[in-house]
Amino acid sequence: MKIVVVADHAAINGGQTKVAIESALGLAGRGHRVVYFAAVGPADPRLAAAGIEVIVLGQTDVAQTRSLAAFGVQWLWNRPAAAALRDLLAACDPHDTVVHVHAWAKALSPSLGPVLRASPVPAVLTLHEYYLACPNGGFYDYPVSAACQRAPLSAACLAHNCDSRSYARKLMRVGRHVLMQQTGLIEGLSALLTISRLQRDVTAPYLPANLPHYEVPNPIDALPLGPKPDGASGDLVFVGRLSPEKGARLFAEAARRAGLPAVFVGDGPQRAELEAAYPEARFAGWQDPAAVKRSLRAARALVFPSVWYEGQPLTVLESLAMGTPVIVSDLCAGREAVRDGVSGLWFRSGDVASLAEAMVRLSDDATARRMAQAAYDLFWADPLTMERHLDGLERVYREVAPSPAASRAASARAGAAAPAGPRPVPSAR
Structure with missing residues (x-):
């Protein structure tokens, strides 16, 4: 064709x-x-x-x-x-x-x-x-850093500013959305x-x-490297853009409450703010794709605390392919790839205490090893290959x-x- x-x-x-x-x-x-x-x-x-x-x-x-x-x-x-x-x-x-x-x-x-x-x-x-379906493309309310439950183009939607910059920009998005709907x-x-x-x-x-x-x-761009030699080694790692919708601050605060180190692989508009508020955290910055895979392979678990729906977060799947379990928000689509309690853990979206509890559970070596093995086995039993x-x-x-x-x-x-x-x-x- x-x-x-x-x-x-x-x-x-x-x-x-x-x-x-x-x-x-x-x-x-x-x-x-x-x-x-x-x-x-x-x-x-x-x-x-x-x-x-x-x-x-x-x-x-x-x-x-x-x-x-x-x-x-x-x-x-x-x-x-x-x-x-x-x-x-x-x-x-x-x-x-x-x-x-x-x-x-x-x-x-x-x-x-x-x-x-x-x-x-x-x-x-x-x-x-x-x-x-949504004028801002994400069903996400940027000013309050939470998923938006308003029906698109409803009175509640039109009256509320969900844009990351201004209400005027929100109205431009609404106008374009109507144009998109009416022109085919x-x-x-x-x-x-x-x-x-x-x-x-x-x-x-x-x-x-x-x-x-x-x-x-x-x-998913990954190779079957085999189960990790030691699924209990490494830190809890956040990989991605350091921005409110990705839950970066939520991860840092939960790690502090759990008494565990927070490691960020990535960069974004929140980095300076997070570095100042959480000096105990480690910030590795952006890495190339091969280095990201190495970071995922070396981690005890990936923490994916996104507070919006996402589409199909590839980082979650890449982590599972590396044999690394995932702690994931129960709101986002990443939960579909994680078997709760088997290949990782779900936590209540936006809830610092719930995330801290999940992080503490995976700090147990036996739990981490069991979930690492399951993460690898389940992904490669039906891999999302090209x-x-x-x-x-x-x-x-x-x-x-x-x-x-x-x-x-x-x-x-x-x-x-x-x-x-x-x-x-x-x-x-």
């Missing part, structure tokens, strides 16, 4: 783009014709080396722009991106092509919606976050791919009931790709009139 991968970025800058790029490479390796379409460069050199056609628009994103006012036009409606994608899809055979959208919210904008809705080429979207991004999809059960449960009330849904977990991920993608692509006759009919409809209503989608898997 021909697969058009659509993302904000063409180089890895986080887990979302990492999955987009590495799955594109994997699909090309299986003989598919892959086109990688992105707003922001530079492009990962591996894409072209793998024979993938790369289209980069040379634009910026919301995090890199020097003028939010100037960037706001692109952020709300990226007309050049829509035109470029329309031209690309017009040259594709609709019964032998699938569009796979991984990211649109940081640079490409809702302008993709009318293009996907008008095209006879089927499109799927991986829900790496929650932008299709969701209606332009033939299927939605989620990466965890929690993600599906959280978004289902706000998405069309007849939109087919497939769970295709992200792949091959398994690609198998899942190919199954979805086959199921959404229309027959040649259906494609010709859809092309005729698209050519006869401008898109006035939602494109029909299958009612069942």
Whole structure:
């Protein structure tokens, strides 16, 4: 097949783009014709080396722009991106092509919606976050550092500032969300791919009931190194961005109460604050992927105290693959990978005492060894490998790709009139 991968970025800058790029490479390796379409460069050199056609628009994103006012036009409606994608899809055979959208919210904008809705080429979207349902993309209330329970666009939602910066920015997000809903991004999809059960449960009330849904977990980059020689060695470690939604302060405070050392691998806006408030903690800073894996392998346990839903936290899965148990918040999707009391422990989200209690439990050497063995055995009994991920993608692509006759009919409809209503989608898997 021909697969058009659509993302904000063409180089890895986080887990979302990492999955987009590495799955594109994997699909090309299986003989598919892959086109990688992105707003922001530079492009990962591996894409072209793998024979993938790369289209980069040379634009910026919301995090890199020097003028939010100037960037706001692109952020709300990226007309050049829509035109470029329309031209690309017009040259594709609709019964032998699938569009796979991984990211649109940081640079490409809702302008993709009318293009996907008008095209006879089927499109799927991986829900790496929650932008299709929530204006700020996370069901997260930044000012109070807690998950948001308000219904998107309800009176309670509109009246409350959940944005990390200002209420004016929140209102901009609301406006863009309404624009996205009214211009066909969701209606332009033939299927939605989620990466965890929690993600599906959280978004289902706000998405069309007849939109087919497939769970295709992200792949984990890990090797089976064997169980750890000593699962009771090492410290309790936090790996990731030092920011409120990740629960970094919660970890530091729980470690203090438990009388255990807190080790941070990562960096972020809270680092200086945490270093000042918790001088007993150790801060290793950012590490490259290989060093992160070594840190996870050497740890007694990973502590993952995130206070928002997450999508599918890869750090949790990488830790289990290393044979390291995980202490995880019972609110976030990471809990799905951890068997409570077997390969790690759940604690009450946001509860310092509950987290401290879990940390004390895993300070027991016998408990740590037992859970380390279980973490390794359970992960590698059914590993989330790239091959398994690609198998899942190919199954979805086959199921959404229309027959040649259906494609010709859809092309005729698209050519006869401008898109006035939602494109029909299958009612069942």
